[in-house]
Amino acid sequence: MRASDWIELALFISILAVLNKPLGIHIYRVLDTEGKTIFDAIFKPLENLTYKICSIDKSKEQNWIEYAIGLLLFNFVGMLLTYFVLRMQHVLPLNPEHIGPMAPHIAFNTAISFGTNTNWQSYIPEKEVSYFSQMVGLAFHNFTSAATGIALAAAFVRGIVRTEVKTIGNCWVDLTRITYYLLLPLSLVGALLLMSQGVPQNFHAYIRYLPLDSKAHEGACIIPQGPIASQEAIKLLGTNGGGFFNANSAHPYENPTPLSNFMEMLLIFLIPSALTYYFGLSCKKLRHGWSIWLTMVLLFLVLSLSCYWLEHAGNPFFKPYGIEQLTNMEGKETRFGIFESTLFAAVTTAASCGAVNSMHDSFLPLSGMIPLFNMSLGEIIFGGVGSGLYGMLLFVILSVFLFGLMIGRTPGYLGKRIGAYEIKMAVLALMIQYILILGMSSMAIYSSWGRAALGNNGPHGLTEILYAFTSTSQNNGSAFGGLSATSIPYAICLALAMYFGRFFVIIPVLAIAGSLVCQKRYISQMVFPTSGALFVFILGATIFLLGALSFFPVLTLGPILEHLMMARGKMF
Amino acid sequence: MKLFHSLVLSVKLTLLLLLILSGIYPFTVYILGKLLFPYQSGGSLIIDSKGHVRGSLLIGQNFDSPRYFHSRPSVSTYDGLNSGGSNLAPSSSDFIERIKKRATHYRKENGIASLNLIPADAVCASASGLDPHISLKNALLQAPRVAKARKADLKAIENLILKNTQNPLANIFGEKSVNVLKLNLELDKEYPLP
DSSP: OOHHHHHHHHHHHHHHHHHHHHHHHHHHHHTSTTOOOTTHHHHHHHHHHHHHHTTOOTTOOOBHHHHHHHHHHHHHHHHHHHHHHHHTTTTSSSOTTOOOOOOHHHHHHHHHHHHTTOOOOOSOHHHHOOHHIIIIIIIHHHHHHHHHHHHHHHHHHHHHHOOSOSBOOOHHHHHHHIIIIIIHHHHHHHHHHHHHHTOOBOOOOOEEOOOSSGGGOOSOOEEOOOBHHHHHHHHHHTTOOOOSSTTGGGSTTTSOSHHHHHHHHHHHHHHHHHHHHHHHHHTTOHHHHHHHHHHHHHHHHHHHHHHHHHHHTOOGGGGGGTBGGGOOOTTOOTTTHHHHHHHHHHHHHHTTOOOOSSOGGGSOHHHHHHHHHHHHTTSTTTTSTTHHHHHHHHHHHHHHHHHHHHTTOOOEETTEEOOHHHHHHHHHHHHHHHHHHHHHHHHHHHSHHHHHTOSSOTHHHHHHHHHHHHHHHTTOOOOOTTSOTTSHHHHHHHHHHHHIIIIIHHHHHHHHHHHHHHSOOOOOSSOOOOSSHHHHHHHHHHHHHHHHHHHHHHHIIIIIHHHHHHHTTOOO | OHHHHHHHHHHHHHHHHIIIIIIIHHHHHHHHHHHHOHHHHTTOEEEOTTSOEEEETTSOOOOOSTTSOOOOOOTTSSOTTSOOOOOOOTTOHHHHHHHHHHHHHHHHHHTOOTTSOBOGGGTSOOSSSOOOEEEHHHHHHHHHHHHHHTTOOHHHHHHHHHHTEEOOBTTTBSOOEEEHHHHHHHHHHHSOOO
16 A cells, blocks of 8 residues: 555544544434534524424424334335336426336335435436436435434434433434434535535536547437436435446546545545444443444454455456556546545445445455445444444444353443343344345345346356345445346345345334333443443454354355455456 | 324425425535536536537547547446446456457557556446546557657657646545546647648
């Protein structure tokens, strides 16, 4: 790595660390119904109007079941809306290119994909989606699914922090306040910053241009336009990741400069990172929040640096053709190079974003395994907005349970007893994801429709399928794009993986919150440390062990086998 | 009844948020863009003296003629409606076959001996298929060919390349790169067709 790369990485982590406190405090106020924020002057009237129009009683709190039902219904209505918008986009406005309706199974897949914060894309946006559909059908979910994730994290945190009550907040108030006070202002700032770098925002018809070398082009020369900047900002801020274009953040209109690239990576980690501070503040143990943050940073550094070094090795098959340093530039942009491409890949899969600035499918086998491994750890290294925090807290509960038992102490966490019920629910939430990933991948590998979609042969084909189901079950949305998953069975299976991976996990998560919130706080001398080096080590080890044990066998058959065979000179 | 109430509430909240998040928000960004960044928000378009749009500074174009610097290989030959990469695996024989063809073509076109190394961006397809940049080394290797085709002085062409080279911002962000479209536009200006 060059010195400049180290500086960029250090800057990236430092900016996150500096923003943690102010943003964490802001989030704390947003999630407090009576909290005062700096945006009250603008959004307070709108908030009150929203309560009035929707007849929301903001003083009335909900138990975990009511909270869950509210979120499920709200998301269901949104997904239904998106489905019909995509199916009827040819008769709706803002469609200068007269794009026809989306096929039913693709629209079904897309509606679930955006409703679950996944943003898996089985379509080519510039050809198949109108401006209206982008704004109303898709960008809408970028906000609401992000708000849903943060609301869930808030409910979970309240479950841990509160004592001897039944309620964990009001989902309608949470959704409204998160959207107005957190997502909307930050998106606006993000959109302006990205626009300054060259991300367009207009409603023009696609531009037809006269190329310089007219003989080098066949057919019409077209550059799509659209309201890109507004969507780009929330795509990253809400860890959504659905590109306005097929090439996603590799497209020069979505990510024009190295500076915009840096901003995009920051936007992805911004909220998940600050949520750890919010958590520390809520449980009045700032050191605990920072310890969780540090665990995330350390895991992130290990994985992102490995990704870079593995990719930097180059492709041995380039040797006979006299290519400098054997650099694998396939599927990467000149302006980003190897370092910023691999860093972005690690960021987008550590968080549950799924935006890409390079094509992961063309990475070398082992460096391509890092994004896959990142996702299979459960996207808790910062993770998705909200989902990263509650996912991480499930691991915290598991590790205090495991290590508490090892040293013969009653497992407790922040003064609450961790009993059989909580552990069952935490394991259930993790198992759902493991079963979805491994079960559905196996199913696809054993069926002809599964194998028909492969873009590459050999072990790489297995990795493509595994990546698709990992990405969808974990609600990431990035892809090994060689897999053309547009057939009906794929569209439906992937949609189910996304739906179960999101909404079946939130039920056990809220159930834990509902159980913990009723407990009273007990004071024990024999509590396990929740901060410091020992805690960071134990938490990191638990995450790594669970992830590695669950996925190492299949990774051996995919990327590791491919790497070993490549080393022996075998092509597929 | 409670469920029904929640459903009605969901529909109302969805409609209201639609108005704000899908209506007011993108239009606010649009208006701010028009005021603050009119060129960028309009797509960074290049318009010639006759009023024709010649492309966007950010979007790469395909070049074939020896008179121009050539962009990187693109899976869709710079079709704006088909952005994306090849998604071929590094172990794919199809992929290595492509690399071989591109390397041979690049060497022949620019007269590069087989002992000399060529930069990876000259033979690898980009992620977007619309990459507007090439590496500095790639541009310099093409300079003799362009100079010959334009009957220009090699030194002058090389200087033009260096003038159009983008250095990493603050020496930290990004890579040394040359915007091919911008460079070719300058070429046409400096060395117009006879």
